[in-house]
Amino acid sequence: MTASILDSVEESKYKKVTDLNPQEEIAPGSALCAGCGGLEGMRLAMKVLGEDTLICNAAGCFTLISVYPFTPLKGSWLYTSMSGPVPAAQGARDALDIRMAKHGLDQKENMQVMVVAGDGATYDMGLSPTSAAIHRNLDFIYFCYDNEAYGNTGFQQSGSSPLGSYTMTSPSTLDHPAGSERSKKDLFGIWMAHNPPYLATVSPREPIDLSNKFKKAKDMKGPRLFICLSPCPTGWGFDPKETHLIAKLAVDTGIFPIKEFVNGKVIHTKRPRKRLPVEKYLERQKRFKHLFEPERRDDIIAQIQNNVDTYWEQYDE
Amino acid sequence: MLRIRLHGRGGQGIKTASQILGTAAHLAGFQAQDFPLYGAERRGAPITAYARVSKNIVLERGAIAQPDILLIGDETLLSDPLASVTEGTESSTLIFINSRHPSPDLKKHYQLESLPVQLDISGLCQKYIQKPMILSTALAAVGVRLMGHIGLHHLLKAIRDELGQERLSADQLANNLKLAEEAFQKVPSFDLEFRKFDDGFSASHLVVLERRPPVDSVPVIFATGNMALRKTGNWRTHRPVIHYEECNGCAICYARCPEGDIRMDANEKPVIDYDHCKGCLICATECPKHAIEIIREVASWN
Ligand SMILES: Cc1ncc(C[n+]2csc(CCOP(=O)(O)OP(=O)(O)O)c2C)c(N)n1
Ligand code: SF4
Ligand code: SF4
Ligand code: SF4
Ligand SMILES: [Mg+2]
Numbered sequence: 001m002t003a004s005i006l007d008s009v010e011e012s013k014y015k016k017v018t019d020l021n022p023q024e025e026i027a028p029g030s031a032l033c034a035g036c037g038g039l040e041g042m043r044l045a046m047k048v049l050g051e052d053t054l055i056c057n058a059a060g061c062f063t064l065i066s067v068y069p070f071t072p073l074k075g076s077w078l079y080t081s082m083s084g085p086v087p088a089a090q091g092a093r094d095a096l097d098i099r100m101a102k103h104g105l106d107q108k109e110n111m112q113v114m115v116v117a118g119d120g121a122t123y124d125m126g127l128s129p130t131s132a133a134i135h136r137n138l139d140f141i142y143f144c145y146d147n148e149a150y151g152n153t154g155f156q157q158s159g160s161s162p163l164g165s166y167t168m169t170s171p172s173t174l175d176h177p178a179g180s181e182r183s184k185k186d187l188f189g190i191w192m193a194h195n196p197p198y199l200a201t202v203s204p205r206e207p208i209d210l211s212n213k214f215k216k217a218k219d220m221k222g223p224r225l226f227i228c229l230s231p232c233p234t235g236w237g238f239d240p241k242e243t244h245l246i247a248k249l250a251v252d253t254g255i256f257p258i259k260e261f262v263n264g265k266v267i268h269t270k271r272p273r274k275r276l277p278v279e280k281y282l283e284r285q286k287r288f289k290h291l292f293e294p295e296r297r298d299d300i301i302a303q304i305q306n307n308v309d310t311y312w313e314q315y316d317e
Numbered sequence: 318m319l320r321i322r323l324h325g326r327g328g329q330g331i332k333t334a335s336q337i338l339g340t341a342a343h344l345a346g347f348q349a350q351d352f353p354l355y356g357a358e359r360r361g362a363p364i365t366a367y368a369r370v371s372k373n374i375v376l377e378r379g380a381i382a383q384p385d386i387l388l389i390g391d392e393t394l395l396s397d398p399l400a401s402v403t404e405g406t407e408s409s410t411l412i413f414i415n416s417r418h419p420s421p422d423l424k425k426h427y428q429l430e431s432l433p434v435q436l437d438i439s440g441l442c443q444k445y446i447q448k449p450m451i452l453s454t455a456l457a458a459v460g461v462r463l464m465g466h467i468g469l470h471h472l473l474k475a476i477r478d479e480l481g482q483e484r485l486s487a488d489q490l491a492n493n494l495k496l497a498e499e500a501f502q503k504v505p506s507f508d509l510e511f512r513k514f515d516d517g518f519s520a521s522h523l524v525v526l527e528r529r530p531p532v533d534s535v536p537v538i539f540a541t542g543n544m545a546l547r548k549t550g551n552w553r554t555h556r557p558v559i560h561y562e563e564c565n566g567c568a569i570c571y572a573r574c575p576e577g578d579i580r581m582d583a584n585e586k587p588v589i590d591y592d593h594c595k596g597c598l599i600c601a602t603e604c605p606k607h608a609i610e611i612i613r614e615v616a617s618w619n
Contacts (some may be wrong), residue, residue: 017569028544028576028593029545029548034596036575039576040573043576068538069536070543070544071544072544207573233597
């Protein structure tokens with residue numbers, strides 16, 4: 001495992017934050033919340049991908065990135081319904097290919113097609129079209145900013161909302177003290193089962209790891225898929241200035257494993273040396289407050305810890 | 318009918334203020350309608366809410382273009398042309414501004430047609446609930462009082478009804494009630510006359526939209542990167558200030574700012590774009606040298 005981390009560092013382009021592309025590909029002025037973790041993830045990704053990117057966006061918070069008559073991008077942005085971004089990406093890819101092959105569009109005008117979608121669109125509504133597109137080997141990048149609920153409509157539970165979290169549709173009640181009683185779908189596992197050429201999780205707190213992964217994916221063909229855990233001050237209930245702290249705790253507690261799947265193998269690219277207890281992550285967010293007040297729910301916290309430990313047992317050396 | 322329009326920023330309780338207003342009017346025996354306009358905007362972005370109060374059934378729907386009362390919770394909006402706060406006002410419109418500046422100064426500075434009603438409700442909010450920009454209770458109290466016709470007890474009951482659902486503690490609720498009472502007492506009542514023309518519903522008010530081809534309704538943007546024209550700098554309640562003598566140029570703040578509002582200059586020092594910085598304060602939190610100070614943003618002008 002350690003050897004493979006070294007390997008990937010050796011071939012990487014980015015080693016320190018000053019290696020990042022100084023050009024901002026997303027102009028400021030968007031209506032996203034101050035301190036949005038997902039925006040930071042996408043900003044870093046766009047620094048690698050550059051302006052020749054055609055984005056197909058599923059309705060969600062990030063639809064506010066480009067609101068008529070304003071866009072922060074130099075490339076194109078196509079807005080779709082929640083289940084529609086991948087079919088849109090197929091259409092855009094086909095149109096570019098056909099125009100280059102038959103209608104004299106210069107190769108230099110070619111664009112990287114990328115889907116930008118939230119977890120509701122990704123884990124739930126758009127799962128089936130994405131499955132079909134990966135199966136067809138569609139040449140595209142998928143960037144899922146995962147804020148673990150339907151954020152734009154007021155934070156309802158999605159297939160990505162974690163066990164024990166409060167959402168508008170999974171409040172903590174006498175009958176259902178945990179709030180959300182289901183664990184997140186294992187989207188990484190679902191996508192991995194399709195055997196795509198590239199699949200990775202990324203965190204806005206790890207700009208070097210994120211940039212190297214996008215760099216690697218940029219030069220590949222076929223479906224290249226990303227899940228970006230996106231701390232959301234508004235929905236998760238923490239001060240915007242703590243976005244990176246929350247993102248870091250998600251990694252350090254082992255709740256969010258940073259990994260990639262390439263050549264049939266899963267590699268953890270940022271492995272926490274000693275995992276912190278999950279409550280270090282939970283206790284800072286209002287959506288988990290009911291696990292600590294009015295009385296501590298050790299049973300639910302232990303269940304969350306147990307899920308994390310069980311995950312990592314598979315990979316312990 | 319009386320039409321009330323409320324302006325503030327996401328997260329300041331503007332929607333709740335309109336709900337309290339509507340509920341208070343309802344409790345006082347009026348027909349009432351209240352709703353926020355959901356642009357899909359986020360905390361910090363300008364938002365608008367509306368209330369209609371009438372002796373008869375309220376048939377009118379949609380945004381209020383010509384308000385009788387305009388309640389401005391966040392003064393900085395007046396200098397944001399995109400927020401169009403004063404649009405549709407006439408010299409007879411009663412304008413309230415949450416501000417520390419005296420009314421004549423406000424009239425002059427913002428070129429208003431008439432003298433606005435002024436009260437520093439942020440100061441009151443700070444005093445009672447220690448949150449200067451959670452305006453729901455105070456702004457509703459001001460609106461109810463200006464309008465007249467509605468008693469304090471109806472206002473207080475409305476606050477209990479509306480805030481009760483927001484899981485406030487008994488203490489917090491009690492403080493909100495005290496806050497409402499003081500805000501209510503501090504502004505004059507105008508006992509506004511209800512406009513007559515709402516009594517019948519006239520077909521001449523119907524606007525029939527002509528049929529257009531779908532392409533007319535598909536928004537297409539041809540400009541690139543023009544989002545920067547939107548200055549999000551006035552979302553800020555606190556300002557990050559870099560002390561260059563402490564800064565070692567590590568560029569962590571630049572890497573971590575989600576907005577891309579920090580760039581490294583030719584001397585490898587960070588420079589903040591205050592026109593757009595939303596004041597999340599991530600940079601100040603993440604700076605390993607603690608070289609970024611946080612200062613309170615003052616009002617939009619001094
Ligand atoms: C097919 C469809 N259903 C419902 C909606 C309404 N809608 C718009 S945004 C949204 C929430 C999206 O959640 P998510 O994908 O997690 O993105 P987030 O808002 O959290 O960024 C919903 C339900 C829609 N646009 N399209
Ligand atoms: S609600 Fe959360 S994900 Fe959506 S824009 Fe705000 S911080 Fe970002
Ligand atoms: S306060 Fe936030 S938006 Fe402003 S410069 Fe710092 S990190 Fe960027
Ligand atoms: S993080 Fe602090 S020390 Fe580093 S460049 Fe920014 S201000 Fe300077
Ligand atoms: Mg979401």
